[in-house]
Amino acid sequence: MRALFVVLKPLCFLALFGYCPSxxxxxxxxxxxxxxxxxxxxRCICTVVAPEQNLCxxxxxSRQLRQLLEKIQNMSQSIEVLNLRTQRDxxxxxxxxxxxxxxxxxxxxxxxxxxxxxxxxFQELKGxxxxxxxxxxxxxxxxxxxxxxxxxxxxxxxLSLVLTAIHEEIGAYDYEELQQRVLxxxxxxxxxxNKLTCGKLMKITGPITVKTSGTRFGAWMKDPQASxxxxxxxxxxxxxxxxxxxxxxxxxxxxxxVESRTYNLPFHWAGxxxxxxxxxLYYNKYQSNIIVRYSFESGRVxxxxxxxxxxxxxxxxxxxxxxxxxxxxxxxxxxWAIYATxxxxxxxxxxxxxxxxxxxxxxxxxxxxxxxxxxxxxICGTLYITNSHLTGAKVYYSYSTKTSTYEYxxxxxxxxxxxxxxxxxxxxxxxxxxxxxGHQVLFNVTLFHIIxxxxxx
Ligand SMILES: *[C@@H]1O[C@H](CO)[C@@H](O)[C@H](O)[C@H]1NC(C)=O
Ligand SMILES: *[C@@H]1O[C@H](CO)[C@@H](O)[C@H](O)[C@H]1NC(C)=O
Ligand SMILES: *[C@@H]1O[C@H](CO)[C@@H](O)[C@H](O)[C@H]1NC(C)=O
Ligand SMILES: *[C@@H]1O[C@H](CO)[C@@H](O)[C@H](O)[C@H]1NC(C)=O
Numbered sequence: 001m002r003a004l005f006v007v008l009k010p011l012c013f014l015a016l017f018g019y020c021p022s023x024x025x026x027x028x029x030x031x032x033x034x035x036x037x038x039x040x041x042x043r044c045i046c047t048v049v050a051p052e053q054n055l056c057x058x059x060x061x062s063r064q065l066r067q068l069l070e071k072i073q074n075m076s077q078s079i080e081v082l083n084l085r086t087q088r089d090x091x092x093x094x095x096x097x098x099x100x101x102x103x104x105x106x107x108x109x110x111x112x113x114x115x116x117x118x119x120x121x122f123q124e125l126k127g128x129x130x131x132x133x134x135x136x137x138x139x140x141x142x143x144x145x146x147x148x149x150x151x152x153x154x155x156x157x158x159l160s161l162v163l164t165a166i167h168e169e170i171g172a173y174d175y176e177e178l179q180q181r182v183l184x185x186x187x188x189x190x191x192x193x194n195k196l197t198c199g200k201l202m203k204i205t206g207p208i209t210v211k212t213s214g215t216r217f218g219a220w221m222k223d224p225q226a227s228x229x230x231x232x233x234x235x236x237x238x239x240x241x242x243x244x245x246x247x248x249x250x251x252x253x254x255x256x257x258v259e260s261r262t263y264n265l266p267f268h269w270a271g272x273x274x275x276x277x278x279x280x281l282y283y284n285k286y287q288s289n290i291i292v293r294y295s296f297e298s299g300r301v302x303x304x305x306x307x308x309x310x311x312x313x314x315x316x317x318x319x320x321x322x323x324x325x326x327x328x329x330x331x332x333x334x335x336w337a338i339y340a341t342x343x344x345x346x347x348x349x350x351x352x353x354x355x356x357x358x359x360x361x362x363x364x365x366x367x368x369x370x371x372x373x374x375x376x377x378x379i380c381g382t383l384y385i386t387n388s389h390l391t392g393a394k395v396y397y398s399y400s401t402k403t404s405t406y407e408y409x410x411x412x413x414x415x416x417x418x419x420x421x422x423x424x425x426x427x428x429x430x431x432x433x434x435x436x437x438g439h440q441v442l443f444n445v446t447l448f449h450i451i452x453x454x455x456x457x
Contacts (some may be wrong), residue, residue, distance in 0.1 A: 201384055212443055218238055219435055273338075274392070277355055280293050285325075289308075311341060325340070337353055382402075
């Protein structure tokens with residue numbers, strides 16, 4: 001069951017959760033359920049949540065903001081007084097410091113001019129000097145305080161600018177307007193539930209263990225392009241020396257071990273990073289950087305093509321090794337290959353592939369070392385990379401092909417059975433398929449999507 005969850009704040013945030021979040025994720029306090037909608041299969045549940053009227057009402061918000069602004073203004077007055085005082089003290093301090101310096105040079109002069117030296121005067125001077133010496137730390141403290149105060153002043157100025165901006169923005173909308181926005185949003189949601197799947201990864205929950213079978217390393221998957229009635233599961237045990245693909249009609253057949261077909265591929269595969277996309281299996285041919293497209297329907301290889309410059313055969317594997325150099329995956333935007341090249345210093349390269357010809361359509365160079373990546377998966381054109389295949393792994397880095405920018409992140413993933421040799425996103429199921437030390441597991445994902453105020457698409 002899938003669900004969409006919409007949270008409308010004054011700035012309009014939209015959150016999409018991969019699965020029905022009923023039990024685990026609730027709207028924040030002070031938010032009310034506004035309306036909900038289901039798709040034709042009854043699969044999707046959309047809930048629009050708007051702030052409670054009193055919280056959202058223009059007057060209450062405005063009053064709160066006015067109070068805040070007043071507080072800031074009061075503070076800034078206090079700071080000003082403090083600042084004036086410090087400035088005055090500071091000038092006094094500077095004067096003292098220069099006097100001390102003058103005294104010190106005079107002292108040296110006297111010391112070097114032995115002829116005019118009078119013991120009594122000398123001792124007096126020395127005593128005074130020692131007294132002043134004690135003041136030095138105090139002077140330093142004053143200097144530090146003065147810097148602190150000017151920093152404080154700047155902070156207050158910044159804060160008051162931000163508040164003024166928010167105040168203006170809030171003032172621009174009243175509740176009716178917000179309500180209209182919610183209604184408009186709801187209408188759009190009904191129409192494009194399937195289009196609105198994309199968002200930023202926020203959380204990974206699970207896993208649930210579907211089955212325990214096979215060796216420690218392998219791959220299992222469904223076809224994200226298959227028709228809704230087609231729920232076939234493909235199973236490819238081991239990362240090397242194998243070319244038998246097992247097919248199951250459904251997850252329950254898979255769990256029960258009821259195979260519907262087996263396919264004997266013409267070439268062995270390397271690694272565990274295969275993908276099934278629109279009826280074809282894409283995999284890395286053993287000891288090469290060739291990608292093979294095998295059609296299940298015809299039982300033939302339709303295309304094979306080398307992925308230029310891609311390292312293979314444990315030159316640039318994921319942290320666990322296993323010839324996992326070339327990772328094939330699919331998301332909402334199509335087929336992708338994740339690999340590393342010498343030209344990019346062993347760092348991960350993302351290539352979008354034409355799913356019929358396996359030609360590279362476009363490539364992006366990241367600065368994340370492939371050998372330091374535990375696994376990676378693509379959601380909505382953004383690559384997410386985990387930092388390890390072992391316990392404590394987390395999604396650590398993401399690269400958006402839309403903006404060609406990267407980001408460090410910290411999204412924990414529960415590595416239940418201690419060793420992860422496969423992790424791939426399935427856009428149809430909105431779930432991550434994993435091979436966890438001989439266990440076939442599934443994770444839920446929470447995606448978050450921000451709708452800009454002027455977004456009418
Ligand atoms: C600001 O200062 C005035 C006068 O000192 C005081 O009456 C008022 O309550 C203060 N406002 C806030 C928000 O602290
Ligand atoms: C104030 O804002 C400016 C510009 O945004 C920023 O460069 C500066 O660091 C901020 N100062 C403080 C103290 O936050
Ligand atoms: C997927 O496969 C079906 C039938 O095999 C075909 O009709 C359809 O055009 C394919 N879709 C794409 C995007 O190639
Ligand atoms: C995803 O979440 C739903 C609802 O909370 C739950 O029923 C399902 O078992 C979860 N699946 C996974 C893979 O965790």
